[in-house]
Amino acid sequence: MFLIFKRLWQVNWAEQWQYRANLLMYLMYWLVSPIVYLAVWTSIANVKGDVNGFTANDFITYYMVLLICDQVTSNIIIHTFAYKIQDGSLSGELIKPIHPMLTSALVNNIAFKMLTIMGLTPIWAILFMLFKPDFSGIVLTNVLLAIPVMMIAFFIGYLLSAAVTSLAFWTTRVYSIHEFYFALILLFSGQFVPLPLMPKLIQDIAQYLPFQLLLYFPIQLILGKLSADQIVMGYIMSGIWLAVAIVFFSLIWRNGVKRYSAVGA
Amino acid sequence: MQTLKLLSAFFKVNVQMSLAYRADTVVNILLNLMWLGWELLSLNIIFNNTDTLGGWGLGELIALLGVFRLVNTMMIALIWPNTEKFNQSIRDGSMDYTILQPVNSMFLVTFSRITVWRIWDLFLAVTLIVIGVNMAEEVTSAAQILTFILLSLSGMIVIYSLWIVLIALTFWFVKFDNNVTILQALMDSGRYPATVYPAWLRIIVTFIIPIAVATTIPLQALRGELTLAQVFIFLGVSVASFAIASRVWKSGLKQYSGASS
Numbered sequence: 001m002f003l004i005f006k007r008l009w010q011v012n013w014a015e016q017w018q019y020r021a022n023l024l025m026y027l028m029y030w031l032v033s034p035i036v037y038l039a040v041w042t043s044i045a046n047v048k049g050d051v052n053g054f055t056a057n058d059f060i061t062y063y064m065v066l067l068i069c070d071q072v073t074s075n076i077i078i079h080t081f082a083y084k085i086q087d088g089s090l091s092g093e094l095i096k097p098i099h100p101m102l103t104s105a106l107v108n109n110i111a112f113k114m115l116t117i118m119g120l121t122p123i124w125a126i127l128f129m130l131f132k133p134d135f136s137g138i139v140l141t142n143v144l145l146a147i148p149v150m151m152i153a154f155f156i157g158y159l160l161s162a163a164v165t166s167l168a169f170w171t172t173r174v175y176s177i178h179e180f181y182f183a184l185i186l187l188f189s190g191q192f193v194p195l196p197l198m199p200k201l202i203q204d205i206a207q208y209l210p211f212q213l214l215l216y217f218p219i220q221l222i223l224g225k226l227s228a229d230q231i232v233m234g235y236i237m238s239g240i241w242l243a244v245a246i247v248f249f250s251l252i253w254r255n256g257v258k259r260y261s262a263v264g265a
Numbered sequence: 266m267q268t269l270k271l272l273s274a275f276f277k278v279n280v281q282m283s284l285a286y287r288a289d290t291v292v293n294i295l296l297n298l299m300w301l302g303w304e305l306l307s308l309n310i311i312f313n314n315t316d317t318l319g320g321w322g323l324g325e326l327i328a329l330l331g332v333f334r335l336v337n338t339m340m341i342a343l344i345w346p347n348t349e350k351f352n353q354s355i356r357d358g359s360m361d362y363t364i365l366q367p368v369n370s371m372f373l374v375t376f377s378r379i380t381v382w383r384i385w386d387l388f389l390a391v392t393l394i395v396i397g398v399n400m401a402e403e404v405t406s407a408a409q410i411l412t413f414i415l416l417s418l419s420g421m422i423v424i425y426s427l428w429i430v431l432i433a434l435t436f437w438f439v440k441f442d443n444n445v446t447i448l449q450a451l452m453d454s455g456r457y458p459a460t461v462y463p464a465w466l467r468i469i470v471t472f473i474i475p476i477a478v479a480t481t482i483p484l485q486a487l488r489g490e491l492t493l494a495q496v497f498i499f500l501g502v503s504v505a506s507f508a509i510a511s512r513v514w515k516s517g518l519k520q521y522s523g524a525s526s
Binding site for chain 1: 317465
């Protein structure tokens with residue numbers, strides 16, 4: 001098994017490396033929104049002193065950490081996999097004795113992630129000099145605690161996206177469904193603004209959804225804004241949602257593959 | 266006259282093409298409404314926490330959202346589909362047929378594909394602008410509204426010209442098929458007044474990829490913040506950028522030598 005993953009890594013890394021110029025474009029594209037949000041909220045905080053207890057520096061540090069968290073926990077499986085179900089090129093992968101989504105596609109996503117993080121590093125350093133965040137509130141224990149959280153969050157997000165992608169077995173409109181799913185993430189993950197500034201109703205719903213585990217929870221954990229109880233609670237929620245995501249994904253995948261009949265069949 | 270006839274012909278063809286995908290159109294409109302809901306909610310969140318954003322009120326930001334949606338519609342309904350077709354035609358050489366037509370090739374390349382259902386977005390955008398202007402507390406004079414409309418149009422001409430330059434670069438660098446990504450990437454910055462951005466970002470969105478020229482600046486005209494001289498400068502810039510774009514397009518065409526040679 002290890003050998004398989006090693007070989008998959010070599011193949012996928014080489015594949016992603018080919019597209020490094022595209023990757024840089026993707027990074028540019030993805031960077032703009034968080035920077036715009038950062039600018040908007042810091043300008044408000046600068047005028048008022050603070051927004052509901054969030055100072056300008058709180059916003060700067062929040063979005064600076066968000067840039068890293070988002071790169072670690074997000075995935076691109078919809079773009080690399082849905083078309084395979086639609087055009088039938090999945091057939092070739094189905095006859096291999098390994099799970100297409102949990103091996104090759106997963107490694108492909110991680111290779112992509114490694115490259116984007118490499119690209120992000122110098123950009124992040126430049127943004128650090130431009131915005132001058134004060135990270136003095138960060139302690140090492142919290143960062144160490146956040147690493148497993150982000151890894152679990154990546155798998156939760158990956159499995160949920162993989163489940164959404166698998167809807168391509170049933171419908172050709174999977175990209176529209178994914179757009180809706182993307183809007184849910186935007187609404188409930190803390191991507192637009194730290195969750196406490198959201199309307200009460202959205203905060204209440206967000207508590208029970210997995211999306212805040214992808215961004216809001218690890219960011220606040222790293223920034224040292226959470227109490228011990230909240231950290232424990234976040235860990236428990238991560239565990240529960242990981243289990244739910246595994247069951248959810250396998251159900252959809254198993255039923256989907258049964259329905260699958262490649263183009264031309 | 267001939268141009269108008271061609272435009273209406275393009276429009277008809279595109280309506281026919283999109284009628285084949287009626288259900289898709291409905292889904293797309295629903296998604297579009299969802300994003301409008303999100304945009305209004307995000308403004309609501311901002312103004313729950315503050316009274317002004319960079320001195321602008323909620324009404325002004327709704328009007329800005331309308332202007333942003335105008336530009337964004339041009340991006341999605343015109344720039345995307347035509348760029349895709351253009352890049353393809355450079356790669357496979359079908360650009361030959363475009364050049365052979367007895368019509369201005371720049372016009373042909375930039376208007377032959379229109380995502381028709383997006384037209385309704387224009388109505389939505391205008392509605393947002395009207396609502397926003399009415400909500401804004403300051404009284405706006407007819408002159409301010411006129412300069413606002415003029416500068417919105419000239420801003421869109423600036424973006425259009427930049428688009429021409431970007432795709433014309435493909436004549437020199439055939440593999441440059443990421444040509445409009447940079448434009449799309451900075452699009453989101455048009456949702457908020459550029460005046461709240463840090464200086465470096467403001468410089469990028471005003472001078473390099475001038476999204477703000479088409480969004481923030483018309484709104485500033487509406488607020489009566491621009492002097493007459495500034496208004497004329499921006500109008501001049503749009504004329505100049507269009508002239509430059511046409512020149513770049515022509516010299517690009519000279520570079521083009523088909524796909525096989």
